[in-house]
Amino acid sequence: MGAICPKGDVGVLPVSLDKTLVPSKDFVYSPADAKGGFKARLVLSLQKAQEDERYWERQSNEKADLFKAAERNDVKKIKELLEKQADAETAQRLLESQDEESWTPLHRAASKGHTEASVVMLRAALDPEALLTIKNTTGSSPAHLADFFRHLELALLLEPAVVGKPPWDGVPASKRQAPPSPKPPT
Numbered sequence: 001m002g003a004i005c006p007k008g009d010v011g012v013l014p015v016s017l018d019k020t021l022v023p024s025k026d027f028v029y030s031p032a033d034a035k036g037g038f039k040a041r042l043v044l045s046l047q048k049a050q051e052d053e054r055y056w057e058r059q060s061n062e063k064a065d066l067f068k069a070a071e072r073n074d075v076k077k078i079k080e081l082l083e084k085q086a087d088a089e090t091a092q093r094l095l096e097s098q099d100e101e102s103w104t105p106l107h108r109a110a111s112k113g114h115t116e117a118s119v120v121m122l123r124a125a126l127d128p129e130a131l132l133t134i135k136n137t138t139g140s141s142p143a144h145l146a147d148f149f150r151h152l153e154l155a156l157l158l159e160p161a162v163v164g165k166p167p168w169d170g171v172p173a174s175k176r177q178a179p180p181s182p183k184p185p186t
Contacts, residue, residue, distance in 0.1 A: 063097045070105035070121065073114035078105075082124045092126040102136040110142035110158060113151035118142070118158065132158060 062081055069077035085091040098104055109117040122128040135141055140148070143158035 062094060066094060066097070066105045067099060067103075067108055070109040070114065070117050071112055073109065073112065073117045075116050075120050078117055078120050079124070082121075088126040091124060092130075095121055095125050095131055096134065098134070098136075102134075104131065104134050104142070106131050106142045107134075107136055107140075107145055110146040110151070110154060111149050113146065113149065113154055115151075115154050115157065118154060 062084070066078065066081050068074075069081065082091045082094065085094060095106070096104060103111075106118060106121050109121065122131060125131050132143065133141060136145075141158075143155050146152075146158055147155035
């Protein structure tokens with residue numbers, strides 16, 4: 001059994017190949033002991049993980065994970081992240097989250113031509129039209145990016161609704177049928 005110790009090379013953090021790394025029960029640690037370095041963060045994280053079994057699960061960055069999933073067309077991960085949200089408003093806020101260039105996950109998916117990911121996000125949105133109108137720092141909507149990167153079918157899908165049919169229903173605008181016109185009263 002080996003050991004890791006932030007101070008004094010004593011067996012403070014027992015390490016075993018068949019068990020997880022946890023601080024020993026008699027160890028009292030303060031961030032000042034390691035002056036806020038890596039060891040301090042490691043030990044404090046391990047202590048928090050001992051107290052709360054879901055600690056590591058909550059440490060993931062859902063916003064970054066959604067951006068990555070959208071960029072990779074990982075529909076399963078997108079659905080998983082959105083289903084984990086407490087309510088529809090929280091999911092909408094996650095879908096509307098923007099990176100440093102004001103891109104949303106939908107911008108990322110559209111720029112890569114990922115129709116499946118785009119449709120999943122729009123169907124999961126509380127307000128899909130809000131997602132379609134968010135502009136990045138250059139003033140581009142997801143439809144503009146899809147068009148710019150020559151993903152024309154997706155650009156048509158993301159364009160504003162025509163003839164009253166929402167664009168996220170999987171039917172490109174160019175293939176939609178106009179609804180029958182109402183008959184004039186006789």
